[in-house]
Amino acid sequence: MQRRIFMGISAIGAVAIGFPYLYSCSNRSGDQLAWRPFFLSRIFDLQTIMETGRAYLNKEPAEQDRRKLEEILLMSSKASSSEPDQLRQYFDNSIREDFENGRMVILKGWVLSLTEARQCALFSLTHS
C-alpha cells in the first residue's frame, strides 16, 4: 500500500516536472524505439502495428495528431524521464494498469490496452 501511494505521488510529480522536458525530447530518433509498443512488437510485425494504429485512429479520429497522441501517452504513462529504458518501463506499467482497470480497446479483434493501442496509432502516424 505504501509503495502504491509513493508511486502515485511520484507519478503526479513526475508528470508536472518532467513532462515539458520529455515532450521536447520525444522526437529524437533515439527515443523512437521506446515509443513503440514493446510487447506487441514481439507478436506483431510492423505492418500489423501500422494497421492496428490506423484502426485506432479510425475509431478515435480526434486523436489523429502526433503531438496530441504523444501528450496523451505521456500523461497516461506518468513518465518521469526520457531515457528509453525508463520510458519503456513507464509504458509497460501503464499497459498493465490499463488491463487491470479495464481500459481496453478491441482493434481488428485484438484485445489491447488503451496505451498500446495509442502507441500503435503513433507509430502509424510517424511511419506513414
Place this chain on the structure above:
Amino acid sequence: MRAFFFNTFLINQKMHIDARKLENGSVLEADICIVGAGAAGISMALQWINTPYKVILLEGGGFEYEDQMQELFAGKTTGQRYFPLRSVRLHYFGGTTGHWAGFCSPLDPVDFKKRDWIEHSGWPINRGDLDPFYERTQEILELGPYEYNSAYWQKRDPAFLPLPLDEGRVWSKIWQFSPPTRFGVKYRESIVKAKNIHLYTYANVIEIISNDSVSAVKELKTTNFAGKEHRVRAKFFVIACCAIQNARLLLASRRQAPNGLGNDQDLVGRYFMEHVEVKSGELWFAEPQRLKMYMMDFGTTKTRAELAISEALQEKHRILNGTASLNPLELAKNRPAFIETWNKNEKEAEKELRMKVKKPIPSSNIPQPAKAYKGFQLFTRIEQAPNPNCRITLDTDRDAFGVPLSILHWELGSLEKRSIRTIDELIGQECGRAGIARVKLLDYLQDENDPSWPSYTGGGWHHMGTTRMSDDPKTGVVDRDCKVHTLHNLFMAGSSCYPTAGAPNPTLTLIALTLRLSDHIKKSLAGQTH
C-alpha cells in the same frame, strides 16, 4: 403364465438373454428395471450386483454396432445447425461410451446456483450433494483421484505449470481423461456374470404403461426386429436412454396421458441443452511456450487444464459459465470443425460413425510435447442458457417399431454469444495484465451487435435437460431424487435431469447423479422391505 416360467428357467441358466429368442409375449419381473445400457444404465446396474434385489437391464441393441439399431435414433433437427440425430448416440450395449473421448470434470459450485442473470437456472441440489458421488464415479471411469485442483497435479509434475494469472479472475480448471472407458467392453462381463442382474438385449422399450390413475408405472412394453413383444414389471423403473430418448419415450407413452407421461406441465422435452463449442480466438505469447498443463495428447494425457472465468467475474459480467482450451494454432488451423466432419450427408455420417466406433477419435494433429508454440487457438465451450423453446418433440414419422421419431429444435441466443466474447475478452485482459500474451477475437465476435453465428458453430454431442430437475412440479419433470413428480415409481437417469449444463462434458456428472439415484432407490426398497 407359461411364458413367465419359461423366462425364469432361462434366467437361472444365464444372466444375459437375447429378447429375440424369448417366447413372444413373455412377462419379465424384477425389483428394479433399468432401461438403457449406456453410461448411466450400466453404472446403475453395477451398484446392484450381489444385492438381494433382482434387477432387469434392458438394452435395445446387442453387443455390436448395427445400422438397423442406429436407424431407430433417426430424427429431424430445426433451428441452429446440428448433427444428424441418428449419429449422435450409439444404440448398443455400452451406449455412446463406444465413441466418447473421455473428457471429465465436475460442475463448478456456481453451476448449481440460481443466477439472476440466467433465467431458469438453479438446481435443487448443490455441488456438495454430488461430491461423494463424483468421487465414486472416478473409479467407474478409470480416472485418477478425485482431485481437480491444479496445485495437486502440479505437485505430481513440476512441469505442469499454470499460467501466472490471478485465480480470482481467470483460473485453470482441470480435466481428467478416462482411457476412455468403453462400458460395453469394460463392464460386459461384470454385468453378464452377476447373478441378480438380468441383461436383456434386443429389448427396445416402445411404451411406458401406467396405472389408470397415472400415479405409477405398471409395466413396460418392449419389442425387437424378430417381431417379439414382451412386458416388464418392476417395483421401480429407471429410464436411462439419454436426454433425447428419455424425452421421446415419455412423450410417446400416451396411452393414459394424452400429452405423454410426466408431461402434465408441458415440460417434457423442453430445455434441451447442448454445449456451444466453437473456436473463438487466438492467444499469442511473446515467446514460444510448451504449456504442458494445457496440452492434450489423446490416449496419453491424464489431465489438462482449460482457462475458466471466476464466479465473481461471471456474476459481474452476467455471463454463462464456460472454459477455453488452448491448442497450438499451427495444428488447429488445419483441423476441420466437428460440425463439418459430422454434418455431411447421412451415408457419409454413418460411414464415419462406424469408423469412429472401431477407431475412436483421430490421434493426428496432437501437440508435440517437446515443441513450443507462440500462437494458440482458443476453443471455447460454454453452457447453453436453459431455453424452453429448445426442445424435443415428436414427429408424425415413425421408426420401424411405430414409435414417433424425434424432432430437435436447437437455438442459440444473444447471451451465449455475448458470453463467449466476454470470456475471451476476460482471458485477454488477464493475460495482458500478467504481461504474458494477447488475445485476438475471431471475426464473428468482433461486432458486439452482431447476433449471427459462424457456420462452424457446433455442440459436443452433449444432450442435457429434457426432463429437468426441480422441487416444484410446475418447473421440473423430476424432483431432486430424479423421480418423475407425478409417478411414484418412475425415475429418469442421466443428463436429461440437468437444469443447467455447466461447462464440462456431462459424463462424469451424469454418472454421479445416477449413483446418487441408485442409493436413493436402495433406501426406498429397504424401506419397503422393513
